[in-house]
Amino acid sequence: MSQAPPVVATDSITVELGGRAVLRDVSVSVDAGEFVALMGPNGSGKSTLVRTMTGLLPAASGTVRLFGTEVERFRDRSRLGYVPQRAGASSGVPASVAEVVTSGRISRRGLLRPARQADRRAVQEALEVVGLSDRARDTVTALSGGQQQRVLIARALAAQPDVFFLDEPMAGVDLPNQQALADALGLLAQRGATIVLVVHEIGAVGDLIDRCIVMRDGRVAYDGLPLTELQVHAAHLPGIPLTVEDHLPHGADHPDHLDHPDHPEPHAQQHAHHPGDEHAHERAPHDCPPGHSDVAPGVVGPLDGGDGDAGGRR
Numbered sequence: 001m002s003q004a005p006p007v008v009a010t011d012s013i014t015v016e017l018g019g020r021a022v023l024r025d026v027s028v029s030v031d032a033g034e035f036v037a038l039m040g041p042n043g044s045g046k047s048t049l050v051r052t053m054t055g056l057l058p059a060a061s062g063t064v065r066l067f068g069t070e071v072e073r074f075r076d077r078s079r080l081g082y083v084p085q086r087a088g089a090s091s092g093v094p095a096s097v098a099e100v101v102t103s104g105r106i107s108r109r110g111l112l113r114p115a116r117q118a119d120r121r122a123v124q125e126a127l128e129v130v131g132l133s134d135r136a137r138d139t140v141t142a143l144s145g146g147q148q149q150r151v152l153i154a155r156a157l158a159a160q161p162d163v164f165f166l167d168e169p170m171a172g173v174d175l176p177n178q179q180a181l182a183d184a185l186g187l188l189a190q191r192g193a194t195i196v197l198v199v200h201e202i203g204a205v206g207d208l209i210d211r212c213i214v215m216r217d218g219r220v221a222y223d224g225l226p227l228t229e230l231q232v233h234a235a236h237l238p239g240i241p242l243t244v245e246d247h248l249p250h251g252a253d254h255p256d257h258l259d260h261p262d263h264p265e266p267h268a269q270q271h272a273h274h275p276g277d278e279h280a281h282e283r284a285p286h287d288c289p290p291g292h293s294d295v296a297p298g299v300v301g302p303l304d305g306g307d308g309d310a311g312g313r314r
């Protein structure tokens with residue numbers, strides 16, 4: 001029996017920005033239905049990895065596959081939902097919450113066809129999931145930053161994508177909104193969505209995560225079972241060797257070798273991640289090339305009330 005390919009898989013990718021390799025030899029794979037927390041210190045390459053996974057940035061070497069298809073040939077972008085980092089409603093467009101969420105349906109219904117009942121239902125449901133049904137008629141600019149993040153998630157959700165890439169939706173969001181976001185993500189996970197969530201602290205989403213990937217200095221420092229906050233902290237530290245765990249069954253014990261951030265002799269790593277890592281070399285410089293904007297066709301971008309076109313299923 002043939003097994004479904006991973007939702008997204010990178011194979012030994014290097015990504016260069018501003019003439020510098022900001023991702024080096026990164027190989028990660030996310031299966032359908034997984035909830036993956038992508039963590040790591042500032043500048044470690046989390047956003048770059050997410051943007052490369054969605055096809056917004058090209059890899060200088062290595063391959064990225066979405067649903068088994070090389071990203072360069074992947075056309076079904078409506079299957080991807082992406083909420084970029086620090087997206088907000090600051091464009092000043094006086095759109096209502098419902099209008100912004102409806103814009104997420106464009107990839108499904110086309111720009112000119114009027115919204116049908118299925119569109120309205122999807123929008124209503126998306127607003128329910130993020131707990132903003134009662135704010136549908138309000139202008140987005142009247143909402144708090146955390147509520148606006150929930151509108152963005154609703155917009156991605158309305159497009160009914162198969163996979164959500166969410167880049168730090170919790171950043172700068174107050175605790176009640178973090179909890180509301182976590183509840184929304186929990187509902188999505190329950191429905192079988194695949195979720196890649198960039199997050200700084202495990203906090204509110206701790207119970208939802210199937211797996212943690214920790215980036216450090218452009219490489220994967222850890223890929224395995226969910227970590228505690230202390231273990232994440234340890235994985236950030238340069239003294240701890242890069243470690244990629246076997247993907248152990250859900251419910252297995254936390255790895256203990258990351259428990260002691262100050263441990264002078266950390267336990268031997270269980271698997272060296274790509275032994276050639278240390279020889280990764282900088283390649284010809286190029287920045288984000290023309291045509292690679294932050295918002296690719298079919299991918300939800302900053303909240304501006306009009307351009308959204310994430311993708312869809314269900």
Ligand SMILES: Nc1ncnc2c1ncn2[C@@H]1O[C@H](COP(=O)(O)OP(=O)(O)OP(=O)(O)O)[C@@H](O)[C@H]1O
Pocket residue numbers: 017018019022040041042043044045046047048049085287288
């Ligand atoms: N357009 C760019 N040109 C040059 N360098 C860039 C560009 N964008 C990001 N970088 C660099 O790439 C590295 C990785 O950045 P990235 O935003 O992926 O990190 P991050 O882990 O998401 O950080 P944060 O947690 O602060 O969002 C950083 O050193 C950053 O300065």
